[in-house]
Amino acid sequence: MRGDEIRARFLSFFKKRNHLIQPSAPLSLDDPALLFTIAGMVPFKPFFLGQKKPPAARLVSCQLCLRTNDLDRVGKTPHHHTLFEMLGNFSLGDYFKEEACQWGWEFVTEELGLEGKRIWITIFQDDDETDLIWRKIGIPSSKILRKGEADNFWSSAEVGPCGPDTEIFFDRGEDFGCRRKDCQPGCDCSRWVELWNLVFMQFSRDEEGKLSSLPSKNIDTGMGLERTASVLQGVEDDYETDLFRPILEWLMKLITEAPEDKLGTRAICDHLRALTFLLGEGIFPSNVGRGYVVRRILRRACRFGRRLGLQEPFLYQGVPVVTKLMEHSYPHLAKAKEDVARIIRAEEENFLTTLSRGMRILEGIIYELKRKKKELIPPSEVFKLYDTYGFPLDLTEEIAGEEGIRIDRNLTEELLTKQRERGRKEFRGQRIGMREMETASFPSLKEKVARSEFVGHESLTAKTRLLAILKIGVLADQLTKQEDGALVLASTPFYPEGGGQVADQGRISTSRGVAQVLDVQRVEDGIIVHQVRMLKGILRQGEEALAQVNEERRRAIARAHTATHLLQAALREILGKTVKQSGSLVDEDRLRFDFTHFSSLSESEKSRVASLLNEKIRKDLPVRVKEMGLAQARARGAIALFEEKYEGTVRVVKVGKFSMEVCAGTHLSRSGEIGLL
Ligand SMILES: [Zn+2]
Ligand SMILES: [Zn+2]
Incomplete structure (x- = not known):
């Protein structure tokens, strides 16, 4: 039956x-x-x-x-x-x-x-x-x-x-x-x-x-x-019933060598079926909650695929097989199947990259441990594999276990908890969603877009072209009303978060649609991604577009940023050159100073800093920007605060003769525009 x-x-x-x-x-x-x-x-x-x-x-x-x-x-x-x-x-x-x-x-x-x-x-x-x-x-x-x-x-x-x-x-x-x-x-x-x-x-x-x-x-x-x-x-085996048989047959055709046991083939059949239903219901891979379960299932299936010699993404090809098998009982699958396959493929591509890199490192660690006749991977190594290389913890445990090597889950999870607490402090608005999107979209995005040019120092608007559209982390042709997605432009006036300054917001529009820009990140050298929500109409890939930064907000951020540079200089003048800014975040409605010396300032020092600052604002000093090599900038006495990669030429921002900093951020043109603090 x-x-x-x-x-x-x-x-x-x-x-x-x-x-x-x-x-x-x-x-x-x-x-x-x-x-x-x-x-x-x-x-x-x-x-x-x-x-x-x-x-x-x-x-x-x-x-x-x-x-x-x-x-x-x-x-x-x-x-x-x-x-x-x-x-x-x-x-x-x-x-x-x-x-x-x-x-x-x-x-x-x-x-x-x-x-x-x-x-x-x-x-x-x-x-x-x-x-x-x-x-x-x-x-x-x-x-x-x-x-x-x-x-x-x-x-x-x-x-x-x-x-x-x-x-x-x-x-x-x-x-x-x-x-x-x-x-x-x-x-x-x-x-x-x-x-x-x-x-x-x-x-x-x-x-x-x-x-x-x-x-x-x-x-x-x-x-x-x-x-x-x-x-x-x-x-005897559920996987040999007609509920699984077509999936198993599809899989066996892909595999060239007969598998040693049924573990991998069964797991792939099960996981593919689960993924088709999960994604078909709109539950997509991510790092939290249900989405994380989806990601785990998909990655486990990928890994078994690799063991069976499937080095390329393959799961997505099975989506039509599952759909055909189940759609007359679950008709919603048919409508979703193309999206489901597309998302599975992107996630597979991404994971295979992560996997091959992590595997090489883990194999090295295991080899060393065996040579030293040790049986435990140090928690810091396990953590690093996860945190730096995105290699899943359960995978580390499973692979190490096969070699008779253990990990200490409790200690590793302690490290992870600490990391998460740090992460929570850094959390800003839409950023988490953005990070997830990045990881899913990297490989395909890089093929499509070599780089996008930042023109936001010169102008707050740009006539440009929509190079790529991402929807739920994968390339798409269009975005329509109410949808969230991400856009890559040929050139953009939107400042991507960096150097302690928040991202710009604003609008991107074409003749047929308008999107609101919520966040902007530089996801790969040269590629700037705008996270957007559609306000009306439709945006299509390849169209001419107008990018407009919210001017008022940009100006408020510039006031805060230029003020931060002045404060930095004032502190150094009053407290000495050892003052080091350990991180400041410049956004539109507040200046958050986080100086290593700040809490230890006496009341009199604080008032001296404030009056020096106000004096420099009142003098209405010109803000000038020059591009030069980093070594040259240092030689001239410019401070370089953010330990980011400075490649090629850097921007040096001078406020009169009072302040000189290496900085990629956006600034006012005169200190007087700050207004008294
Ligand atoms: Zn028995
Ligand atoms: Zn700066």
């Missing part, structure tokens, strides 16, 4: 028994406790908790679920998946144990046609009621096993609704078993397949652990579609 047919029969079986069919809810539900829908009952939680009125007292669904808590195991066994479909029937204060068991039996034996004598049952040790029901149905006592709380008692939390459950097992036969004496349903050998779990929500547990009966009792059941299909199709 095909997977599709099992799904259809399940729904219609319960529909005939007055259940209302519910479509599969999204994988990402608005549930603060869960990143993903992990079971069929999750979308119905508000009904079970009495927070919402259900559309009917009897519901049935085939729900897509995603679990990643044991991602490492996916591929190692025939039955582990990230994404799977769960068939379930639900009673909300309506029928209870008797009907649930009776219908379970009927469906398994009559609809699916499984032999009754192959069915085994487990129940909770104290649940005599359910024992009696199964015996009345005709199951011999010898095939009803009583188990403890760990196996057959369900609860979602310490406190709240809970209850016993009962499981329906299928016996493949002794030949599939481990032949151990204690081999019985629940043994992890291939003999026993847990088909269906029926949960009886009949109690509520209070803080002291005491159970009381719920006024209205509920039923929640879950049957894994993939493993049920494996039983009905007479295969």
Whole structure:
């Protein structure tokens, strides 16, 4: 029996028994406790908790679920998946144990046609009621096993609704078993397949652990579609059912050599299916939350691909295969498939670059450790691999583990936490989104754009051309109303964040559309990327565009920046040349001074600094900019504060004879424009 047919029969079986069919809810539900829908009952939680009125007292669904808590195991066994479909029937204060068991039996034996004598049952040790029901149905006592709380008692939390459950097992036969004496349903050998779990929500547990009966009792059941299909199709491995077969066949055609085991091919099939659904639902790779899960799954699949000799991006080619296989049950996949493939490809390209660089370094570390007969990679090395080279922690652990080498996760994570705290302090507005975008777009962007010219010192507007458009991190042809994206221009007046000065904001428009510029970053030598939100119309790649910097804001920033230079000079004059600015951030509404000596200034020193500063402003000194080599600038006494790469010529900004600094930022033309501080 095909997977599709099992799904259809399940729904219609319960529909005939007055259940209302519910479509599969999204994988990402608005549930603060869960990143993903992990079971069929999750979308119905508000009904079970009495927070919402259900559309009917009897519901049935085939729900897509995603679990990643044991991602490492996916591929190692025939039955582990990230994404799977769960068939379930639900009673909300309506029928209870008797009907649930009776219908379970009927469906398994009559609809699916499984032999009754192959069915085994487990129940909770104290649940005599359910024992009696199964015996009345005709199951011999010898095939009803009583188990403890760990196996057959369900609860979602310490406190709240809970209850016993009962499981329906299928016996493949002794030949599939481990032949151990204690081999019985629940043994992890291939003999026993847990088909269906029926949960009886009949109690509520209070803080002291005491159970009381719920006024209205509920039923929640879950049957894994993939493993049920494996039983009905007479295969031991879910990945050999028709639910996976076309994906596996597609993959085997790509691989030239026969793989040693099924680990990699199973994992790739599973992950590709999960990715197609996740991205198809609009959950894209990123470094946080759900997006990070997507990224992890994709990277794991990529890595198995490499092991199978697939050195180039390949996953994206499988998206149409998955779509074709699943689209008549999940029609939304068809609409999304091109975007999904495009994003997967960009992410693969990016990861392969990261991977090959990180692998070389890690292999070097492992080689050295082995030579020294050591077994632990120093946490600082693991951290560096992650932080500097973007090499995933779990990958380091996995690869090192294969060589018998450990990492110290706790110590490494401490380093990571510290790093994140630093990062939070540096966080500014849209910047995080920008960083994520960069990593996804690098390779393809570099091919398209050699460099973009910054003309913002001379002018606040520029007539230019739209060289590239990025949408969710990948190249796109256009941006339309309300969309967010990023633009690269042939030349731009927008100052990209750097040298302690924030980015400009403003607008980029064409004859047909207008976008608001939120942030500007220099992502690669010479490439300036504008993060934008569409205000109206449409922008297309290749069009003539007008770039306009918000003048008022730029001017406020310039006031702050020129003032910072004056302050720096004043501090040096009063406190001596050892003053070093440890970082200042210039933005439009404040000057944030962060001088190494600043906190130790006495009141009298502070007032001397302030009056010197005001004197220089009152004198209305001219601000002049000259370009020269860095060595020459230093020789003339210019201060170079930011330890950034200064290549070729640098800009030296002079305010009268009072201040001289190497600086790429934007300034006023006279000190008097600052206004008194
Ligand atoms: Zn066994
Ligand atoms: Zn400066």
